[in-house]
Amino acid sequence: MRWLGSLTAFYDLRAIGISVPPSVEDLCHVSGKDVRVWGRQDFLDDVIESIRRQLELSPSHAMLEVGCAAGLLTAGLSRHVGSYSGIDVSRAAVGLARSRRLAGAEFQVMDAARLDFPARHFDRVLCYDVLTNVPAFRIVRQIMSEMMRVTRPGGKMLIGGINDRSMTESFGRRLAAVAEDLDRRYGPARRPQVKSSLFRRILLWYKRAVWGIEPKVGCYFFCREEFLRFGEEHGLTTQICDVHERNPYFGCRFNVLYTIPGHS
Numbered sequence: 001m002r003w004l005g006s007l008t009a010f011y012d013l014r015a016i017g018i019s020v021p022p023s024v025e026d027l028c029h030v031s032g033k034d035v036r037v038w039g040r041q042d043f044l045d046d047v048i049e050s051i052r053r054q055l056e057l058s059p060s061h062a063m064l065e066v067g068c069a070a071g072l073l074t075a076g077l078s079r080h081v082g083s084y085s086g087i088d089v090s091r092a093a094v095g096l097a098r099s100r101r102l103a104g105a106e107f108q109v110m111d112a113a114r115l116d117f118p119a120r121h122f123d124r125v126l127c128y129d130v131l132t133n134v135p136a137f138r139i140v141r142q143i144m145s146e147m148m149r150v151t152r153p154g155g156k157m158l159i160g161g162i163n164d165r166s167m168t169e170s171f172g173r174r175l176a177a178v179a180e181d182l183d184r185r186y187g188p189a190r191r192p193q194v195k196s197s198l199f200r201r202i203l204l205w206y207k208r209a210v211w212g213i214e215p216k217v218g219c220y221f222f223c224r225e226e227f228l229r230f231g232e233e234h235g236l237t238t239q240i241c242d243v244h245e246r247n248p249y250f251g252c253r254f255n256v257l258y259t260i261p262g263h264s
């Protein structure tokens, strides 16, 4: 579980020292998303709308977002459901999410592979742009099994933004092309002003020196077949689809929508 410690430290460091309440730019930064794309309200609205359609969100639904960071997607999603819960392993990111005091939304610090919710608790479960940082399909399976356990019969779970293993080679080129295009169109991305850089430096030193934890995340790729097999094994209806068409990584990433058998 060393990877999870490194990942947690990575996202903690992005969130620590950001002024509350965070701006949209700050939320993008904490999520590791390019503000020049994700900070545009029309883009964010479009992504939320595509999630709303795929998950068929309704005001009667209890929704869980797994790996919500500081809640970039929360405001958009929570207005379509009856209740929204967000969990993330980064305490600092969850603190920022709570500081926004969004109506109908609550946040907890939790590991996605060990969800502290009763079985069949949610109607809809979302995990968006999280698996890119998960180092093995064995762990993806644990996360999806937990998502499945807490979803009611007839409920749906959407796993968004999975790096397509068949595109591993071209992904690096796409990454470079997207960065170049955004720099040309908008100039370099601005980093948020952090209040307490001394505190961040001390924390970083402490984690490295005392715990031997290096804050870092990897970038991992998965096969569509692995998700189809998981669906088959658990009797789920599986749909594999493209990420949002305006996503800069369209064609290199995919989404998986699972429907749990039974009636809600």
Ligand SMILES: C[S@@+](CC[C@H](N)C(=O)[O-])C[C@H]1O[C@@H](n2cnc3c(N)ncnc32)[C@H](O)[C@@H]1O
Residues within 6 Å of the ligand: 004, 007, 008, 011, 030, 031, 032, 033, 066, 067, 068, 069, 070, 072, 073, 087, 088, 089, 090, 093, 110, 111, 112, 113, 127, 128, 129, 130, 133
């Ligand atoms: C790239 S960010 C995406 C955040 C958000 N879903 C979005 O789309 O803006 C990935 C988030 O997943 C969280 N995460 C990764 N692995 C996790 C795990 N095992 N349990 C809980 N959160 C996790 C990270 O802490 C980070 O905040």
